[in-house]
Amino acid sequence: xxxxxxxxxxxxxxxxxxxxxxxxxxxxxxxxxxxxxxxxxxxxxxxxxxxxxxxxxxxxxxxxxxxxxxxxxxxxxxxxxxxxxxxxxxxxxxxxxxxxxxxxxxxxxxxxxxxxxxxxxxxxxxxxxxxxxxxxxxxxxxxxxxxxxxxxxxxxxxxxxxxxxxxxxxxxxxxxxxxxxxxxxxxxxxxxxxxxxxxxxxxxxxxxxxxxxxxxxxxxxxxxxxxxxxxxxxxxxxxxxxxxxxxxxxxxxxxxxxxxxxxxxxxxxxxxxx
Numbered sequence: 001x002x003x004x005x006x007x008x009x010x011x012x013x014x015x016x017x018x019x020x021x022x023x024x025x026x027x028x029x030x031x032x033x034x035x036x037x038x039x040x041x042x043x044x045x046x047x048x049x050x051x052x053x054x055x056x057x058x059x060x061x062x063x064x065x066x067x068x069x070x071x072x073x074x075x076x077x078x079x080x081x082x083x084x085x086x087x088x089x090x091x092x093x094x095x096x097x098x099x100x101x102x103x104x105x106x107x108x109x110x111x112x113x114x115x116x117x118x119x120x121x122x123x124x125x126x127x128x129x130x131x132x133x134x135x136x137x138x139x140x141x142x143x144x145x146x147x148x149x150x151x152x153x154x155x156x157x158x159x160x161x162x163x164x165x166x167x168x169x170x171x172x173x174x175x176x177x178x179x180x181x182x183x184x185x186x187x188x189x190x191x192x193x194x195x196x197x198x199x200x201x202x203x204x205x206x207x208x209x210x211x212x213x214x215x216x217x218x219x220x221x222x223x224x225x226x227x228x229x230x231x232x233x234x235x236x237x238x239x240x241x242x243x244x245x246x247x248x249x250x251x252x253x254x255x256x257x258x259x260x261x262x263x264x265x266x267x268x269x270x271x272x273x274x
Contacts, residue, residue: 002028004071005231006063008054008111009081010047011038013180014130017224018078019047025228030067033081054081054107055099064114076231077115078128079108082148084186087193088202089143097144104148109155116163123167126231129156130173130223133246137253139265141190141199141206160238171230174250176243179217183210205269218243 005022009015010031016039019031023045031039032052039049048070052063067074085092085100112127119125134142135149153172160170177183187210194203222242230236241250253261 002026003075004028004030004067004073005076005078006030006032006050006067006074006111006115007078007080008032008052008107009130010042010049011035013182014175014178014220014223014227015078015080016042017220018080018227020045021221021224021228023047025232027076028071030063032063054111055102057110060107060111060114064111064118068118073122074115074118075122075124076126076128077111078130078227079111080130081107082130084142084145084182084189086142086145086186086190086206088141088197088199091194091197091199092144100144101148101151104145105151105155108152112159116168119163119168120166125166125168126171126236127159127163127168128171128173128227128230130175131156133174133176133241133243133249135174137249137261139206140202140269141194142186145186169236170238171236172239173223173227173230174239174241174246175218175223176241176246176249177213177217178220178223178243179214180220183214183217202269209268213244216244 005027007015007018007029010019011033019029019042022029030048030050031042032050033039034051034053036049036051042049050063050066053059082104085096108129129152131152132149134146135153138146156170156172163170187207190203190206194200226240226242230240252264
C-alpha cells in the first residue's frame with residue numbers, strides 16, 4: 001500500500017521539490033498551498049493538489065477530510081509552509097507579528113492536531129516539521145521569524161515524547177540558506193519595515209549580506225532529499241540539518257558563549273555599515 005503524504009507550502013522551493021521527489025519514490029502525495037496556480041506543474045508528476053491556507057482553520061479541516069475521504073489514511077505530514085516577517089522588533093506591527101506566528105507555528109500545530117487521531121488509529125505515522133537553523137540562533141532584524149522557529153523546535157520536542165507510545169515519529173528538518181523566493185520576499189519586507197527607521201543602517205547591512213551570499217545558497221532539492229531520507233528510515237533521527245552555513249553556524253553556536261556569538265554576528269553586520 002502506498003503511503004499517503006501531505007506537504008504544505010508546496011507551491012515553491014523545498015515543498016515543491018519534495019512533492020516531485022516523493023512522487024518518484026512511490027508515495028501518494030498531496031501538495032497544499034494557497035497559490036493553486038503555482039502547483040499546476042506538479043499535476044503531470046501525479047501530485048494531488050489542495051488549496052489550503054494554514055492560517056484558516058476551515059481550509060485545513062477541509063483538506064484533511066478530503067485526504068481521508070479519498071485515501072482512508074494519512075501516513076506522513078510535512079509541515080513546510082512558512083515565511084519570514086523581517087524587520088526590527090520595534091518596527092514590526094504587532095498584527096504582522098501575530099500573523100508570522102499564525103502561519104509558522106499555529107498553522108503547523110493545528111494541522112498536527114487534525115492528523116494525529118488518524119495516525120493514532122493506524123498506530124503509525126510521521127510528522128516532519130521544517131524549522132531552520134534560525135530556530136537555533138538569532139540574527140538582528142529577524143526576531144519574529146526566529147521566535148516562530150524556536151517555538152516550533154520546542155513544540156516538536158514535547159510532541160515527540162507525547163506521541164511516541166502511539167508509533168508516531170516527530171522529525172525536525174533544519175535548513176540553512178536555501179535558494180528560494182523566500183530570501184527575496186524577506187528582504188523586500190525588511191526594507192519596507194525598517195529601511196527608513198532608526199534601524200536603517202542595520203537593515204542595509206542585512207540586505208548586503210543577503211546579496212553577497214546568494215551564490216552560495218543551497219539548491220532546495222538537497223532539503224527534499226533530506227526529507228525523503230528521514231521518512232524512509234524505520235527509526236528516523238530527531239533532527240536533520242543541511243544547507244548553506246548550517247554546519248559552521250551550529251558548531252559555533254554550540255561551542256561559543258552567547259556574548260562571543262553576539263560579537264561575531266555584529267562584527268559581520270558592522271563591517272558592511274562602513
